[in-house]
Each structure stands twice: as C-alpha cells, then as structure tokens.
Amino acid sequence: MKLPRAFYERSPLEVAPELLGKFLVHVTPEGTATGQINEVEIYSQDDPASHTFRGKTPRNAVMFGKGGFAYVYFTYGMYFCMNVSTETEGIGSGVLIRSCIPVEGIGFMQQRRGKSVHLCDGPGKLCQAFGLTREHNGIDLTTSAELFIEDRGVQIEKYTLTPRIGISVATDKLWRFVF
C-alpha cells in the first residue's frame, strides 16, 4: 500500500531507514517503472550540505512544505535527483533517493538509460531510468496515481551508515543509509 502522510511527517532520521526496502513506482503512458529503494541520504534544515541551509528559495520550496512531496531538482547541467520532503510545513528537510533495485519496467529503464548496464544505482541514473524530471517536482506522493512509494511488506533489518556522497561539508555525519 501507498505510504501515507504520517509516514513522511517525521524526522528524516526516522524516515530514511524505513524507506529502505520500499518500492518507488512511476506510472507513465509507455509503462510502469518500479524499483526497490536500497540507498538514501538525509538532508535536514540545519545541515550545511542541504539545499535548505540558507533558507527558502523557489528551487527548494518543496522541501519546506508538508512531508510526502517529491523534490526533484536539476544539477550539473544535465541530471535530476529526487528527494521526498519530510516533517511538517515550514521545516526544510528531506530524504534523497540515491539508488534502487530494478523490479518492473526494466525494458523502459534500459531504453532511457541507453547502453549502460547501471540502471538505477545513483541519483542521476535513477531519475533517468524512471523518466523523472522537473515536471515531477512538487508531486504529492501520498495522493498521486503517477508517482508514489509503496510498502509491500518487506522489512529491512540490516543496513549500513556511511558519510554522504558528493558533498564537501558535514562529511563527518553518517547520514547515508545503504542495504
């Protein structure tokens, strides 16, 4: 079943480990892409590595909204990354979906990813494989029939904490969750 608002409206430290093992689903006219989330990172309001650290802007506004919305941003001139907003309205926090295991729609993913064998194992690759772009920024994952996260009864008992990837500050924090 689809994750409800209450799941997201908690501290990202609580949300992140529970997102591991859940299923990201994107329904498109060509077909449905599904993947099991296996790597996430936390970005909170008072975190110098977070887009929200210097306050609300048009770009990061979704992170400051209610929990359970997709924050999809454009980066490095050519890639998109997807987060889910966490905590209540006014708090700029979220969880970056970094990687997932392809489950359904692998043919579409390969088509979108071209020659590469690496379909979903990275935030930019994941968005490309799932066909996620700026159009998906701001989608309510708790009500959308197009983009949402499902609980299919899988519980991840064992996971690893590491520093986050690709940041230059707060590198001591173990805010990356992998299983």
Add this chain to the structure above:
DNA sequence: ATTGGGATCGTCT
C-alpha cells in the same frame, strides 16, 4: 581497481 577530466546550465553570491 582507481583516478582524472569533460560535459553542461540553473541557482545563488
């Protein structure tokens, strides 16, 4: 297996 450079542009200083 690891390293280094290039692509490419929106966002914020």
Add this chain to the structure above:
DNA sequence: GACGATCCCAATA
C-alpha cells in the same frame, strides 16, 4: 561568475 546532493569515458597500474 563560480559551483554543484552526477555520470561517463579514457588512461593508468
């Protein structure tokens, strides 16, 4: 005007 919450390819070892 500088710099990314990245990725890919080529060169090195």
